[in-house]
Amino acid sequence: MASKSSAIMALILFSSLIISCKAAIIENALTTTFNVLSFGAKPGTQHDSNMAFIRAWNAACNFNGKARLLIPEGLYTISETIFQGPCKGPAPITVLLQGTLQAVSDPSAYPDKGWISFDTINGLIFTGGGTIDGRGQSVWKYNDCKTNPNCVHMPASIYITKVTNAKIKYINLVNSMGFHMHITQSHLVRLHSLTITSPVDSPNTDGMHISKSNTVKVSRSLIKTGDDCVSIGQGSTNVTINKITCGPGHGISVGSLGKLPEEMDVQGLIVKNCTLLGTTNGIRIKTFAASGPSRASGMLFKDIVMYNVKNPIIIDQNYGSNSAQPSLVKISDVVYQNIRGTSISPVAVNLMCSSKVPCENVHLKNINLQYTGNDEKASSTCANVHVGYFGLQSPPPCLLGASA
Missing domain, CATH: 2.160.20.10 (Single-stranded right-handed beta-helix, Pectin lyase-like)
Structure with missing residues (x-):
């Protein structure tokens, strides 16, 4: 009886293969x-x-x-x-x-x-x-973007x-x-x-x-490059990044935002199931100081593994400038969830938001990032951010500008 069932299944599979081949032809x-x-x-x-x-x-x-x-x-x-x-x-x-x-x-x-x-x-x-x-x-020798903000x-x-x-x-x-x-x-x-x-x-x-x-x-x-593995610029909505292996490079970045006048908002980003290897940043949101008003909201970073990453979780709203004018890019509704691995810098979580439009509704859930240096443990820094913590937190939550 079993051999008859096996023969029938084999015939069905063979028939399906013939149909698929005919369809391809x-x-x-x-x-x-x-x-x-x-x-x-x-x-x-x-x-x-x-x-x-x-x-x-x-x-x-x-x-x-x-x-x-x-x-x-x-x-x-x-x-x-x-x-x-x-x-x-x-x-x-x-x-x-x-x-x-x-x-x-x-x-x-x-x-x-x-x-x-x-x-x-x-x-x-x-x-x-x-x-x-x-x-x-x-042609890389002709690239002067590090020293010329108006480079081509x-x-x-x-x-x-x-x-x-x-x-x-x-x-x-x-x-x-x-x-x-x-x-x-x-x-x-x-x-x-x-x-x-x-x-x-x-x-x-x-x-x-x-x-x-x-x-x-x-x-x-x-993706292994000399810059961001994936960068999300202005006007990006409903973007999903899934199962990317990144490194070397500068990590996965939102931005830079706010460089141009009247930029479009960024909304609806999911980054999940990614691995970052030896990158200079992990998950980064970066905006220029003295920028015009725009928004970056509705972002989920979930189930991400990092190995020897320099800045695993970072928000930098004074990117590329020492201007005293704060960024006007409003960052809100951001979730970092189930992120683990190792940091080569002692500050594993660095949330430096705008003094003019502080980051709002930022959540860290089950973060486990260990510093690979000496006996010093990984730490967090933050400013101008309203952040909630849930589950495991390593490094421990920062206190400056934070509300649990």
Whole structure:
């Protein structure tokens, strides 16, 4: 009887597999592929193939049926390339990157904000297991942002603007000139299974910067950079960061906020199930002093593990300035829950809020952060913050400016 049931189950599984394979064959049969090689792309380092890529994209985007842009195995050198929509065919359009894209090393080849841009597209799948190499080591020496507050940022390797219903997965990004990815003015974007790497001393190479976007989900990715692994800029709402391994880098940051006049609010951020390894900050909220008024609220940081992190939990509302004018970015409704690990600095929890608009409704629940130094125990500091404590608290709650 058991053998008969097993045979039936095997037959059902086999039938399901056949159905899935048939569905994939039908899907492929209904999708027209536009190979960049057919439009003049040439593998190698001596030829700029960006016009061939643009021609292939335009053909795919203007096709009335389901379309796929194929970048096959091989190394392709391209300068600034913009994949512009809207597209005519049924969404989504797929970009299948199987090879390696290499940037032209001349900074003047990138007059805009991105090296590879996706602009005004409704329905995009970007996948394929390929690699995007920004060759940032050839231009990082021109980055003066540490000393020049009005510096011009290097282009992002991937710049996504006005894109809706997008999935970006199984892509490797290395050595960006500026941000590895910048997502702005976009809606319903999901990113997962990404590997993002650059040296620890590479300047402004955020793994991912999100701004002015709604409903963005980042998950199951490894990010090792010279700056923030993920940074959340103005106008970001309903952003979820889940199962990210971060480090080296500057941690996961909200901000910097308040640098520009009339910035949009940040609201609805969840960061959970993340691991931070040797980062200079853990979970950070940073705003400029003397900023204009805006808000950052509704943020949950939960189930996070930190190993040898310098500033595990930090709010810095005097970031990048010694100005006597306080920040006017109002921070409220922030929860830190189930955060554990080790700090290489004695101050493991540092909540320094604005004297003009103090932080409100901040909660710390089950915090266990141990100092790795001498016999000194980890401590907390805080100012201008109304904070509640629940459960385990290591380091102990700070008293200055706090209310339990």
